[in-house]
Amino acid sequence: METPDPADTMKIAVVGCGAMGSVYAGHLASAGHDVLVVDRWADHMAAIAAHGLLVAGPDGELRVPVRAYTEPPSEQADLVVLAVKAADVASATAQARPLLGPGTVVLTIQNGLGSADVAAAELGADRLAVGVASGFGASVRRAGEVHHNAMRAMRFGGYGTIDPSEVERVARAWRLGGFDAEAVSDIAAMQWEKLICNVAYSAPCALTGLTVGQVMDDEHLGPVSRAAAEEAWQVARARGVGISVTDPVEFVRDFGGRMPAAKPSALLDHEAGRVSEIAFINGAVPREAAKAGRDAPVNATLTALVRAREASWTKPPPA
Numbered sequence: 001m002e003t004p005d006p007a008d009t010m011k012i013a014v015v016g017c018g019a020m021g022s023v024y025a026g027h028l029a030s031a032g033h034d035v036l037v038v039d040r041w042a043d044h045m046a047a048i049a050a051h052g053l054l055v056a057g058p059d060g061e062l063r064v065p066v067r068a069y070t071e072p073p074s075e076q077a078d079l080v081v082l083a084v085k086a087a088d089v090a091s092a093t094a095q096a097r098p099l100l101g102p103g104t105v106v107l108t109i110q111n112g113l114g115s116a117d118v119a120a121a122e123l124g125a126d127r128l129a130v131g132v133a134s135g136f137g138a139s140v141r142r143a144g145e146v147h148h149n150a151m152r153a154m155r156f157g158g159y160g161t162i163d164p165s166e167v168e169r170v171a172r173a174w175r176l177g178g179f180d181a182e183a184v185s186d187i188a189a190m191q192w193e194k195l196i197c198n199v200a201y202s203a204p205c206a207l208t209g210l211t212v213g214q215v216m217d218d219e220h221l222g223p224v225s226r227a228a229a230e231e232a233w234q235v236a237r238a239r240g241v242g243i244s245v246t247d248p249v250e251f252v253r254d255f256g257g258r259m260p261a262a263k264p265s266a267l268l269d270h271e272a273g274r275v276s277e278i279a280f281i282n283g284a285v286p287r288e289a290a291k292a293g294r295d296a297p298v299n300a301t302l303t304a305l306v307r308a309r310e311a312s313w314t315k316p317p318p319a
Helices: 019-030 042-051 086-099 115-123 164-176 187-208 212-217 221-238 248-258 265-271 284-291 297-314
Strands: 011-015 034-038 053-057 060-064 067-069 079-082 105-109 128-134 138-142 145-148 153-158 181-183
Touching: 011 019, 011 086, 019 034, 019 053, 019 060, 019 138, 019 145, 019 164, 042 067, 079 086, 086 115, 105 115, 105 164, 115 128, 128 164, 128 187, 153 164, 153 187, 164 181, 187 212, 187 221, 187 248, 187 265, 187 284, 187 297, 212 221, 212 248, 221 248, 221 284, 221 297, 265 297, 284 297
Parallel strands: 011 034, 011 079, 034 067, 053 145, 079 105, 105 128, 153 181
Antiparallel strands: 053 060, 128 153, 138 145
């Protein structure tokens, strides 16, 4: 962790304080940033307000004082972090408005593709940075307490006309919090490289209840998983994205081999009876393919199967 310099500290508002948002907030606060969190989970906010936020991980535990609100206060932040799920970005942007000043940077960190477009349309592309989180596994133990298994890397890039120096300032703020954080010039390539891995496992795991390693090695699901990844890779290349991946099958098998017992967020959502972010993960591939005049039948089919299953949870029972 870098030595904090008062000139580098920021007033940071984290909108969406679930497992990942709590990990972000706790470590940023531990570095001396003035951090507040906003989430509609009243018990979580009350516990944080009363006892501080407890974050446990491989390096031990830290408990830090963090201001917690169910509705945002009317005070301007230097940085607003949208740490909600992709489907909740539209509502989070509305929540974030009281926190915005003329110089506020908004950082959106979600799985898949498409949520940054929503944030930019609502809050402005000239203030928006996009984050990619890799190698995180986080969960909420109880109100006020979260746990993470690892924090591999955070990468940040500008969405529109934001000054690159502002993106670098954000990256430095996260490095102060102990994150492996860097500003990069091509965030789209990193988003797609993560997406290629996510599409290989998100829908197959959610549909079957299997872990990443089980899907990867299954004689029936393995080929489907690899076909989804290869299709996403082909679409990225057709869209002119500068990905560095040359062999998508090897790429996703290497990814899966490092975390065979992991459950993707889509599976965790299904286990909790929640609608997943599948429309922004596997569902992003056919949308992007259409922009290049192509089809993406593997990912389109996987998305349709997941959404059909989820629709049965949201339909009212018959009269």
